[in-house]
Amino acid sequence: MFYSSKQYALAFLKLLTELPFEQQIKEINKLKIVSYVVGQTALRRFLFHPALKEETRKQFMLYLTGLLEIHQLTVGFLKLLFKNKSLLFWRKVVREIEGQFKTKYKLLTVEVETPLPLSQAQKAEITLKIQNFFAQQVKLKEVINPRLLGGLLLRINGFLLDLSWRRQLNQLRLNS
Secondary structure: OOOOHHHHHHHHHHHHOOOOHHHHHHHHHHHHHHHHHHHOHHHHHHHOOOOOOHHHHHHHHHHHHHHOOOOHHHHHHHHHHHHOOOHHHHHHHHHHHHHHHHHHHOEEEEEEEEOOOOOHHHHHHHHHHHHHHHOOEEEEEEEEOOOOOOEEEEEEOOEEEEEEHHHHHHHHHHHO
């Protein structure tokens, strides 16, 4: 039977409601990793080669899910995709899952670019301030950029908030 990527996404998200919120985010991120690995050209050719037995494909995916310590709900979902021969549009399903999850939980993805890694306390403080300002759940993505002198760059929904020392020094130079 054929289902759309949206139907798969909604079904998977319904399964995920049994897990705590943080675990749901982790499982979706693990699905993205599996999607990336399976999407690599050479591996994709191997996995979908007509001579490869279905059982071998299944064993490989189970091995991969074991490496990533994926929850049994997610493994069951992957088995369903195998059973329905829906792995060919796997990436589309994962993108749909992520989109539906963000819509459902009003999840705001914030990219924080800093010269050095942030401590857990700093991450928590940034997350809390953004949550209070936007009244949404926040998913913080940290990017390390040693070219920044200090401070940070925040990317929120396509907008850039430049709080870096480099920008401040450039403004001082322009104003002098």
